[in-house]
Amino acid sequence: MRRFAAAALVAASLAACATPEPAPAPAPAGPDRMVLQPLSFDQLAGWSEDESARVLPALLKSCNRITKLPLDKSVGFEGVGGTAADWYAPCAAAQRVADGDHMAARILFESWFTPWRVTNGGRADGLFTGYFEPEIRGSRQRKAPYIHPIFGKPNDLVVTGSGEQAIGRMENGRLVPYYTRAEIDKGVLIGKAPVLVWTDDPVDLAIMQIQGSGRVRLDDGSVIRLGVAGSNGHKFVGIGKVLKDEGKLGADTSMPAIRAWLKAHPEEGRTLLGRNPRYIFYGFNTGGEGPLGTEGVALTPERSLAVDPRFVPLGAPVWVDSIDPAGRPLRRLMVAQDTGAAIKGPVRGDVFWGAGEAAFQVAGKMKSPGRLVLFLPRARSPRLAER
Template identity: 35%
Template sequence: MTALRLHWHRLLLCATPLFALLAACDGGSHKPEVAKPDTYISAKWEDLPATSDADLIAGFNAWYSACPRMAKDPVWATPCAAAAQPPTTPAAIRDFLKANLQVYGLRAGDGNDHGLITGYYEPIYTGSLQSSEKTPVPVYGVPDDLIIVSLDSIYPELKGKRLRGRLEGHVLKPYDDASTIGSKGSNAPVLAWLSNPMDLQFLQIQGSGRIQLESGRQLRIGYADQNGYPYKPVGRWLVEHGQLKKEEVSMGKIHDWANANPDKVPELLASNPSYVFFSQRPDSNEGPRGSLNIPLTTGYSVAIDRKVIPLGSLLWLSTTRPDGKPLTRPVAAQDTGGAIAGEIRADLFWGTGDQAGELAGNMKQQGQIWLLWPKGAPLPVNARQ
């Protein structure tokens, strides 16, 4: 769940188009690239919907966990320094927030204050360290011949964009697409082997996961790089070919279709040229690391559009759970995603495993977001007061 981490629920049907050789690369800067001047609307603390003491403490702690990394950022240096001895009681946390941060409501370009709130998770798939008839699907590390060129040193307007390809003589050519890698293999190291090609597809969309080995160990892997092609949603392919209705598309439905149509799976996977390469991560019980390179906190870390919300920000989220029950709490903006786009857009991390996956898969709610921004710090763009 790093810079180009892609979440399945928001990529089953839609994706942000990019040039075939360009891939967005999120960094740690607090400066968004483009946001409308009326995105941030000054608000009062009293405007925030109420949250429980437990959610207040957990949300604050999720944000504070990134302070060691954000302390050098001039925007967050003062609040993080003030939290050197972090408050621990609900009253102390409220006092700290009011003393150091100010509230801004987020608005979409049309003035709407509601947007889409979804969820993601860390999957666990059965696999092996050896290839066999049961585990024939390789999970590749980064190929030795993958060339990556940062373009912003020459073209500042392409900040965050990288060119990926392979050298043929003195010419940089596009790297192999997913179909070619799937059929011909790769010279990349193999980290593990999976039993189902659809597991690999969804692992690439999520960007990180665990592989359950026969020994009982869970091998943790995460996004390392990508072949340079834009993601084309497999869900859209199924809709366009009359296999599913748009409203039916979900990870479960796609798995069901694949199990019922194994002969058509290669054609489905070939419709998406994007291919993600992984790296092995240390074994631990902490959450996967997001774009901020700190462990995500179940229920309190979100992925955002960093053109609108800077990484590391503390947000106030008001939405509902998949069952319709209210969900209002502070959350930390600690991750990004290739198709998370919009002023009022967040992807809530639900944790690891099947139960988290069910929650994430059903999380497609409307919600509101407030930005809690350091006092005296310049806003990402000029706010409308």
């Protein structure tokens, strides 16, 4: 489960509500199956134009994690990324590239990595969406207008095993589903869960829950970060789909348009938000650098990508060839550092655009076709390199 965004299924929301771009072809019948096709670097459109050194801070964070693993530890599902030992030399080389030296960064990747086209059973086209780190207003004390609680994990939340179906609460000696969003919004958790902070806008809070983690700018001027600590275990229902089914939106069904409608119709919006039974609980994120992805490293704006780890190894560099919400080519190096419950399949990505309103405006409108190239060390362990 994505520590930052996946826990809240951002991509499901955006995929259900973003302004349509040219849609990828229908997915192939049958289960997803990654097939890797070798490429040369001159086959990557835009390769020489990307400011490649900008990806190195993200890569070095992942290198720091991978190189602490046992030497024979497999990287990625079924060892598609070789072993941790295969990454030592590329990671050491990355440390020697000077900040801002894009030519040296390209030489690094061309020298130490092999690009592989990722396909789903031979089909190269996929879908790319976006997510961001929200910033909302808050106060440590309940006082007008800060009257909406942001809850930590409740003391009566029971997790009996792995998987969200095992989450609930005890009632009359038996485990029952936990309270829904609608019930929580009516105040059922007061006294059952700690209130970490109070916010002034339930719509902004709901959007933060869709994204996952976020920042709260307090009324004393300080900023705190909150990370996902758990959920109530209910299935996510995208508010975009709810509003579309109700005929509440016009041609613009992007996330910014959805937010505007919800704020313009607070009472009806609160009722419709309640149709998403899923609710996110928070804890304080004291890391400081930024929101944490599933890999356990702070995400880098415009260079971190959420992927399906059943196919793409976390920590691996990837080349994204897609389109941004303004219709411009989006061709750049990123690093697979996060996951998402709605990010499914080999050719599927969710671009982390950063924090705040500007990032929201981009992430909330992104739903673009694209292709993905996976960079793997040239010297992968032979027993794992075959796929």
